[in-house]
Amino acid sequence: MNSPFVVPVVMFVMIGLTIILRGPLGQAIADRVRGGSGGHDAHLREELDGLRLEVDELRGQLAEAHERIDFTERLLARRDEPAPLPSPRD
Numbered sequence: 001m002n003s004p005f006v007v008p009v010v011m012f013v014m015i016g017l018t019i020i021l022r023g024p025l026g027q028a029i030a031d032r033v034r035g036g037s038g039g040h041d042a043h044l045r046e047e048l049d050g051l052r053l054e055v056d057e058l059r060g061q062l063a064e065a066h067e068r069i070d071f072t073e074r075l076l077a078r079r080d081e082p083a084p085l086p087s088p089r090d
Contacts, residue, residue: 020026
């Protein structure tokens with residue numbers, strides 16, 4: 001600790017950290033530590049809710065399309081069955 005460079009180096013590091021932490025990075029870290037939501041989180045939450053509603057709607061449409069495909073397949077399968085032969089009349 002007798003080196004003449006220790007004090008200037010420590011001061012330089014402290015000044016650098018102070019400048020960095022007083023900027024946007026420091027504010028983001030402080031918000032995270034406080035547990036704050038910030039403006040971006042509210043916007044992202046609204047967007048996420050909208051996407052969830054859209055996915056639910058798409059799931060409903062997909063289920064309806066599956067029902068229609070199943071119905072169509074059943075109709076086509078019945079049409080391919082051979083017609084019953086008439087009974088012989090003696």
